[in-house]
Amino acid sequence: MSYATTIGSRRYGFADLRTLMAKASPLRSGDQLAGLAAATREERVAAKLALADVPLARFLDEALIPYEDDEVTRLIVDTHDAARFAPVAALTVGAFRDWLLSDQATPEVLRDLAPGLTPEMVAAVSKLMRNQDLILVARKCHVVTRFRSTIGLPGHLAVRLQPNHPTDDPRGIMASTLDGLMYGAGDAVIGINPAGDDPARLAALWSMLDTLIARFEIPTQSCVLTHVTRQIDAIEAGVPVDLVFQSIGGTEAVNKSFGIDLALLRQARDAALGLGRGTLGNNVMYFETGQGSALSADAHHGVDQQTCEVRAYAVARAFEPLLVNTVVGFIGPEYLYDGKQILRAALEDHCCGKLLGLPMGVDICYTNHAEADQDDMDALLVMLGAAGVNFIMGVPGADDIMLNYQSTSFHDALFLRRALGLRHTPEFAAWLDKVGVADASGRLRDAADTDVLPALTALVESAG
């Protein structure tokens, strides 16, 4: 089916829904690289006008990537909950935006609606939203998950402590971990991106974090972000694995390029659930995503990069994750050129993920070949804080010396807590108070008052 708008004497036609969605996307370099972007600003708005008139139900009839060709499409179609969709079934995309912003769309209503929405509906409505809409709508979506801490309560912010080291040196990793804990970071997860993939060395990293968490009774969870097959192997070998991590994308083909499919993810989740290591809940998965991955793997089927990204959230929601992290600025300027594009993409990802019922965090980040700097990240940090982001990254000094990019620092998280009054997860806040790192309000104490520092330092020095 084709779509069209007339503006003055010019008629803009769009061959199909996939083309319409791509042309309606706010400008970004990845869609230009793919040859999918609108040719002019007017064509982009024409596409938005046409998209605003498309009934939401149309997305149930016209698949952007054919059902027969793609298991992610099959997942989306086969798990769609028509009863939950009913309250908005008669709306167009434009009317859906209005409704989302209205007082009728309360947190409870949005929570119940989530299983009735498909990624394509959510991507479509986000294309009609300004940044402030993306913030307000996301803020109404409360997604709470649990393993050993409670993440996503309104008014709270968690931090993934990311203590990477270029050679996986245990003492180097532990030194950064101590730094983060003393700055009150780590309530989302302590997650290492390993440089290598030797099973014995990976097992040592898992054991090291397990010892830390157990000995100091820290209400958090660990993760070693290696390929899912290595995590399954580790679980089978009796290694103490808390969360299972995997990078995922929005098409079967991009997932294949990551060496995974849905069946493998199911196997991994079952293995982690079998360990029963969560004390408060059973959200055992940690997923990472990012716009541009499908194009980068030549696996996008002519679908714009933002829609591909939201389809990845359909994969995530099938596995009830603890954390979903969009690593927004890591991919580089050929997909998101500058601070403006990175900021927009982050707000879209966060809002779309939340609408689908996912515990969204954002790696607020950039590379040195992107046209962006710390001021751009500060703006994004505050906007995501206002939007109610579940978690952000904590990297020492914002400089990841293994992955060679800039993310948010422990200081950045402290800044956001102070600026917006955001609290640690309740369990972690109690722990910080108990060991003397922070007071009951979450404000850091002088390290002189911190009883736990000598013992933590000793553990760091004996690591490896």
Added chain:
Amino acid sequence: MSAPVARLEDRWATLRELTAARIALGRCGASLPTGETLAFELAHAQARDAVLIPLDVEALKTDLEGSGWHTLRVCSRASSQQAYLARPDWGRRLRTEDAAELLASKGRYDVVFVISDGLSARAVQEHAAALLAAVAPLLRDLAIAPVVIATRARVALADEVGEALGARIAVSLIGERPGLSSPDSLGIYLTYDPKLGRNDGERNCISNVRPAGLPVAEAAAQLAAMIRAALHAKLSGIGLHAECQQALAESASP
């Protein structure tokens, strides 16, 4: 009366010797102290300059010709630095007129070195000529093509260069994406039987060539061993990897 001190020092500063990560930075309230904020800003400025300041081609040419190299000059299809960053596909292809001009120098070569600015002109400016000077004595018996200086170029541009010149191996010496503490890192990519359409799995790589990383002399020895291994095996990439490890082990022995 002494001046007020706002900065809280971290009591675990001794742990800094365990990692290059920016730990124990101290804080003023919740925020970074002035010195640390400016140190970060300086590192980022250096990394950005590495990406954005154009390669001084004339200076590089003078360096190379001083060491006896013949040079050829080409550019990719990216017409500006902005286009180069946004369109990797343009950075992989030669301008049509440059491709035609290279054909005039076509010969029967074992190796062509392609020096590309990539994402750090600084890395190329500082290390490329020194690397070639170090590797040349190790390859005296081979037929080496004129050195090609390529601007706004990605790794794969060397494939088209190698094919046009008739070289069995193309070696791309290219500025790597700068890290915050490594604005001057040079990468080396070797491709056997270079031609349009080769993929990254068909290359071998030596990375992080810089004074604080892999020193130039060591990189040159590794590169020479890798070239000989590729000529012997008549391939590069994943298949060469094991063979190359063996060759490297032998080159390291006295």
